Amino acid sequence: MTLNPDPSRTEAADTPDEALRRTLGVGRRRFLSTCTAVAAGAVAAPVFGAAPALAHGRDRDHGHGHGQVLVPAHKRGIILYTVRDATGRDPLASDLPSGFREVFKQLSRHGYRQVEFAGYNQHANAPGGASLESVKGARLLRGWLDDYGLRAQGNHGFIPSSWPLTTADKDTFKKHLEIANILGMDHMGTGGDPTGSSYRADWDVAADKWNALGAIAHREGIKLYTHNHDGAYGFLLDGGPLDDQGRPTRSSGIRKLEYFLKVTDPRVVWLEMDIFWAHVAQYKFQTYTAHDGSTRKNVFDPARLVVRNNRRYPLFHAKDGVVSTTNGMGYDMVPFGTGVIDYTTFFSRVGERNYHNPMVEDDNSPSATDPAQSLREAKISYDNMAALRKRRH
Numbered sequence: 028m029t030l031n032p033d034p035s036r037t038e039a040a041d042t043p044d045e046a047l048r049r050t051l052g053v054g055r056r057r058f059l060s061t062c063t064a065v066a067a068g069a070v071a072a073p074v075f076g077a078a079p080a081l082a083h084g085r086d087r088d089h090g091h092g093h094g095q096v097l098v099p100a101h102k103r104g105i106i107l108y109t110v111r112d113a114t115g116r117d118p119l120a121s122d123l124p125s126g127f128r129e130v131f132k133q134l135s136r137h138g139y140r141q142v143e144f145a146g147y148n149q150h151a152n153a154p155g156g157a158s159l160e161s162v163k164g165a166r167l168l169r170g171w172l173d174d175y176g177l178r179a180q181g182n183h184g185f186i187p188s189s190w191p192l193t194t195a196d197k198d199t200f201k202k203h204l205e206i207a208n209i210l211g212m213d214h215m216g217t218g219g220d221p222t223g224s225s226y227r228a229d230w231d232v233a234a235d236k237w238n239a240l241g242a243i244a245h246r247e248g249i250k251l252y253t254h255n256h257d258g259a260y261g262f263l264l265d266g267g268p269l270d271d272q273g274r275p276t277r278s279s280g281i282r283k284l285e286y287f288l289k290v291t292d293p294r295v296v297w298l299e300m301d302i303f304w305a306h307v308a309q310y311k312f313q314t315y316t317a318h319d320g321s322t323r324k325n326v327f328d329p330a331r332l333v334v335r336n337n338r339r340y341p342l343f344h345a346k347d348g349v350v351s352t353t354n355g356m357g358y359d360m361v362p363f364g365t366g367v368i369d370y371t372t373f374f375s376r377v378g379e380r381n382y383h384n385p386m387v388e389d390d391n392s393p394s395a396t397d398p399a400q401s402l403r404e405a406k407i408s409y410d411n412m413a414a415l416r417k418r419r420h
Contacts, residue, residue: 066420097382098385099106103139103409104140105142105143106145106181107127108390109383111145112393114149136345138413145310147165148157172275180342181252181299183254186240215249215251216297216342217254219381220253225264227286240296252299254298254344260285264277299341300340302368305327307358307370311356320409330372337380343385345412346389347362347363347366348361
């Protein structure tokens, strides 16, 4: 999304909808059409510029007159949480792709070359059985990935809850590192934040834990990463008057994950930016109470943070959203390329296109009434990612 110089500034006569439009930096005509689509339960066309034409065929990386491709074919991935209904489907009760093997086959047909796991469970009737969270299961998965030209590039899996680590948790963590190596992953991580706290002391503890876990992973040749939701880019409470429990109540203006980047070892701790939730944070967390009690403004710029820490962000979650005036987040999630988040600008700004690994994600793709929806929308998302080109100046 292209930021306004001061996207939260509104005139006194603004309606609530107009104020939200200004905050999101969306033109009035586009905003109104998007809100109409949301109200109707429809998927809106991209707000920023023309909607990308769906790619015909798999890659089209060298199409004439299209400009430089922003996400190379070998970097286009998807987190399997997006199609979790398909991996969990009973193959004996449906003709649709079911279980890991058939889903890999379909994703490969769509054009994907990378997958990120969200655990290793599938339907019990699928080849390999319900759980493939073992050395034997990992070997099966690796064979299927190889068969369909896919590479595993991460997992939202086991991060020990204990600290200091219990022996059992450390052993389980090492088992997951072994699985990751069998699958050929460079990265292993989690779908949660390092801590849900707003206090610096708790982030210091989280940093100690992640530095220790990251060192273990590093010795096994794996980069350990944490994933963000919007709250992790809220403001850290690190000063000012203390509350009745002795905790700080005000902020220096640094965001929680920015602080985490400062106090973790860049050689062993990595991050995966969920770009959707980072934009939700941009909408939600624009002002803070400084140590002196004044209210100060600081609008989050996700791409700028990545640029300042580019090698710390090897993975992205690429999920899109349309404007929402009702859910408190600013956006409703939709398939990639059908929303208003300006991915052309984001990927152009962060660069390093042969380093970053964008994983398509849409939490809402599985449908209780349309069992084919998630894999169909995975194809739409792939085509829209493949169509992204750097704008010519």
